[in-house]
Amino acid sequence: MKIYHIGIDHGDEIKTPITACIGYFDGLHLGHQKLVECVVETAKNTNTEPSLITFEPDPWKVIKHMEHIPHITPMKKRMQIGESLGIKNWIILDFTKSMANLSVEGFHQEVLGKLNLHTLVCGYDFHYAGMGKGNVDTLKSQREFEVKVVEEVDSEHQKISSTRIEKLLEDGRMEKAAAIMGRAYEIEGHVKEGNHIGRTVGFPTANLLMDDHYITPKQGVYVGEVLCKGIWYPAIMNVGHNPSFNYQKDTSMEAHLLDFQDDIYGEAVVFRFLSFLREECRFPGKDAFMEQLKKDEQTARTYFQKRKEGSACV
Numbered sequence: 558m559k560i561y562h563i564g565i566d567h568g569d570e571i572k573t574p575i576t577a578c579i580g581y582f583d584g585l586h587l588g589h590q591k592l593v594e595c596v597v598e599t600a601k602n603t604n605t606e607p608s609l610i611t612f613e614p615d616p617w618k619v620i621k622h623m624e625h626i627p628h629i630t631p632m633k634k635r636m637q638i639g640e641s642l643g644i645k646n647w648i649i650l651d652f653t654k655s656m657a658n659l660s661v662e663g664f665h666q667e668v669l670g671k672l673n674l675h676t677l678v679c680g681y682d683f684h685y686a687g688m689g690k691g692n693v694d695t696l697k698s699q700r701e702f703e704v705k706v707v708e709e710v711d712s713e714h715q716k717i718s719s720t721r722i723e724k725l726l727e728d729g730r731m732e733k734a735a736a737i738m739g740r741a742y743e744i745e746g747h748v749k750e751g752n753h754i755g756r757t758v759g760f761p762t763a764n765l766l767m768d769d770h771y772i773t774p775k776q777g778v779y780v781g782e783v784l785c786k787g788i789w790y791p792a793i794m795n796v797g798h799n800p801s802f803n804y805q806k807d808t809s810m811e812a813h814l815l816d817f818q819d820d821i822y823g824e825a826v827v828f829r830f831l832s833f834l835r836e837e838c839r840f841p842g843k844d845a846f847m848e849q850l851k852k853d854e855q856t857a858r859t860y861f862q863k864r865k866e867g868s869a870c871v
């Protein structure tokens with residue numbers, strides 16, 4: 558996949574005509590995937606290159622001066638998913654105040670006009686240009702390129718959106734989030750040193766140092782999987798502050814990998830959150846904590862057994 562950076566007064570040249578969808582695409586969920594499908598099909602029929610146009614930094618950073626905005630999928634991950642869906646050109650618009658304030662005509666000329674667009678694919682509610690004045694109608698009124706509009710993709714009579722998925726993750730509803738994203742929620746990072754308390758109670762844990770700013774799932778304990786050195790291991794994971802005997806001011810994420818003994822400090826890992834098990838609680842001592850973790854482990858084993866058998870999960 559080729560990556561292009563284009564701004565108002567600079568940018569790579571796109572030599573071959575493209576069919577592209579446009580948006581931020583956090584999560585690249587089933588709604589977004591419908592746009593990508595339309596791009597791939599249209600590109601095939603028009604002999605153009607299937608492309609995706611997005612923005613960096615996150616427009617909220619520029620418009621609302623927000624720092625460290627958490628996302629469902631960082632740009633790198635979005636690119637990998639986009640490529641797997643058939644996108645050949647990933648076009649990053651360098652989003653600045655000037656770009657944010659362009660008039661509709663200005664956005665057509667200064668931005669879209671530079672992209673060698675044959676067809677632009679957008680969702681029914683796409684907005685652009687200063688004050689969000691540009692929409693599907695203003696796009697259709699120009700004559701430089703074709704426009705295709707994708708109708709609302711919903712689930713349970715509600716639009717599938719990045720905002721909805723964020724809320725589901727923050728409520729611990731991982732199965733529902735996965736159903737409308739098209740994949741389970743994952744966070745990438747590296748294993749950092751913890752306080753080595755876990756191993757003293759028979760539950761060594763891999764403490765996650767996130768590689769990026771991700772949406773923090775609801776605090777509590779989860780059944781999940783951890784990717785390490787190319788293998789997915791079943792795991793039980795905790796998101797919280799470890800109030801019992803190892804209090805952490807910032808939210809910590811750690812995983813106990815089942816049937817796994819290796820030292821993995823410093824390793825690149827992916828935490829995959831499958832199902833919320835219970836709230837994080839304060840235990841009176843290590844024995845009570847151990848008892849609960851044994852139960853969590855058993856619940857997780859049952860979950861994976863049922864999954865293997867193809868029956869409903871916990």
Ligand SMILES: Cc1cc2nc3c(=O)[nH]c(=O)nc-3n(C[C@H](O)[C@H](O)[C@H](O)COP(=O)(O)O)c2cc1C
Binds near residue numbers: 750793812
């Ligand atoms: C599956 C799992 C569940 C956990 N549940 C709790 C909990 O309910 N309450 C709590 O205070 N800490 C909980 N923890 C965090 C432990 O307190 C923490 O793993 C322990 O202090 C070891 O930390 P260390 O790896 O930094 O040494 C849990 C950890 C795991 C892996």
Ligand SMILES: Nc1ncnc2c1ncn2[C@@H]1O[C@H](COP(=O)(O)OP(=O)(O)OP(=O)(O)O)[C@@H](O)[C@H]1O
Binds near residue numbers: 582589680683708719
């Ligand atoms: N459920 C959906 N059905 C059809 N089009 C969608 C859907 N969700 C997003 N789109 C379209 O995908 C493009 C990218 O959308 P955007 O990145 O704003 O995602 P979003 O999920 O709507 O995000 P947010 O929740 O932040 O509004 C836009 O053209 C938008 O109209």
